[in-house]
Amino acid sequence: MECFRIDESGYTGFDLLNPEQRFQGAAAIAIDDDQARCLIREHFPKLKADELKYRALARRPANHPRLLALLRDMLTQHKCVTYVCDKRFLLLLMFLDYAVEPFYYERGIDFYKDGQNYSLASLLYATGPTLLGEGALDQLLACFQRAVKEKSPGTLANLVNAARASRWQGLPEALGPLAQFAAPECLQAISTPGVTTDAALVVLQSLISRMEVIADGPYRVEHDQSNNLLTYHDLLQRFIHHEEAITLRQSEIASITFPLKLQSVTQVDSKTSPAVQLADVMIGATIEAANTLTEKRHGTLDAQRVLALYADHQLIHMLPSIDFEEQKRFRKGTQAAQTIDYFARHFHKP
The missing domain is CATH 3.30.420 (Nucleotidyltransferase; domain 5)
Structure with a gap:
């Protein structure tokens, strides 16, 4: 074999x-x-x-x-x-999966249509450090991965506060669900057992x-x-061991x-x-080449x-x-x- x-x-x-x-x-x-x-x-x-x-x-x-x-x-x-x-780009995609997409799903919007999530994550990656304020994107992502790991009320509150402390109005499509609404459907998705970064x-x-x-x-x-x-x-x-045909x-x-x-x-x-x-x-060799480039x-x-x-x-x-x-x-x-x-x-x- x-x-x-x-x-x-x-x-x-x-x-x-x-x-x-x-x-x-x-x-x-x-x-x-x-x-x-x-x-x-x-x-x-x-x-x-x-x-x-x-x-x-x-x-x-x-x-x-x-x-x-x-x-x-x-x-x-x-x-x-x-x-x-x-990995930073992947973390942004995960942020959109759990801290953003459930908000749109509840309103009948297909957030993933034609890779819109990849485009929004790329936009955040490229412009977020400037658009959201100095250090704001780093703080948001750090709070997000901590909230996903610990799933405690304190870490979830810290995540919402990090979104609100940023200049989120510059990209409300991505940060509005947390910053404006503290969307319970998003916080619930982050708190779901098994969800991980x-x-x-x-x-x-x-x-x-x-x-x-x-x-x-x-x-x-x-x-x-x-x-x-x-x-x-x-x-x-x-x-x-997964035998379902799909x-x-x-x-x-x-x-x-x-x-x-x-x-x-x-x-x-x-x-x-x-x-x-x-x-x-x-x-x-490939990872080293990526770091070099x-x-x-x-x-x-x-x-x-x-x-x-x-x-x-x-x-x-x-x-x-x-x-x-x-x-x-x-x-x-x-x-x-x-x-x-x-x-x-x-x-x-x-």
């Missing part, structure tokens, strides 16, 4: 505002350990470390050509997919939607035993169909799995050269875009509301 090895990077649990971990993502590669061992030996014949780790290798400039060549061979010779999201579900859903397309038939997944991946492991198990369309190119072709998930020690080590190299951190590898190695179908990303017409075209007919409701009903822990 075909096996995809996966690894993640940038996981920070419920906190999506960690300035040192701006991006989160995961990579999957369909390769067995013998093939992976040969690739590693070909590109790093003198490697003495017990484990191939991107961060350790990238520190030495002499390794950069070898890393790029290794990435090239992985991407051209094997089925691969990498997903990267800007943990991005693992979003990352896995996106990665799986692509693996389901490129897998020839039933397949399995192996991943490292790290604590971060325990959340991913639990979610994968729930995906596998297809959910997320965009022009993305949908997910249950039951999955994915049959099993196994945790392995990455030190004994060269294939998992290659997944680490792929996601490590957003000028938040100077990377070691040439970011443009890393991203140029990917074919369009091998790299999925969730990033803000103010090309609103393209957003509308790309997400026309999306089943966003149904998808969010479905995943909340079946895959969020109570």
Whole structure:
């Protein structure tokens, strides 16, 4: 049975505002350990470390050509997919999902029609820091993720106060439900058991939607035993055991169909799995490239050269875009509301 090895990077649990971990993502590669061992030996014949780790290798400039060549061979010779999201943008989307959309739903308005939520989140991302007042958007998002985590009357009140303390009148479509009305339907949505700002579900859903397309038939997944991946492991198990037949369309190119072709998930020690080590190299290089291109951190590898190695179908990303017409075209007919409701009903822990 075909096996995809996966690894993640940038996981920070419920906190999506960690300035040192701006991006989160995961990579999957369909390769067995013998093939992976040969690739590693070909590109790093003198490697003495017990484990191939991107961060350790990238520190030495002499390794950069070898890393790029290794990435090239992985991407051209094997089925691969990498997903990267800007966590601040994802948090804004979550804010709209729970602190805004229920207000419109109660009034019979489809907030998600043709990706309107993505356009509004992108607008907030780009203009919010100036439009809402200095530090107001940061404070609002910090209060939001705290309220989602703790679900206490105090944290909910702090969230409403943060919205009211901002210059919310500049974008009432997004902040009015909290600032003007303290909309009970929104506060109830935030307080719902199982609602979380943990991005693992979003990352896995996106990665799986692509693996389901490129897998020839039933397949399995192996991943490292790290604590971060325990959340991913639990979610994968729930995906596998979900037997209801349904297809959910997320965009022009993305949908997910249950039951999955994915049959099993196994945790392995990455030190004994060269294939998992290659997944680490792929996601490590891609996350570093994203940081470099957003000028938040100077990377070691040439970011443009890393991203140029990917074919369009091998790299999925969730990033803000103010090309609103393209957003509308790309997400026309999306089943966003149904998808969010479905995943909340079946895959969020109570």
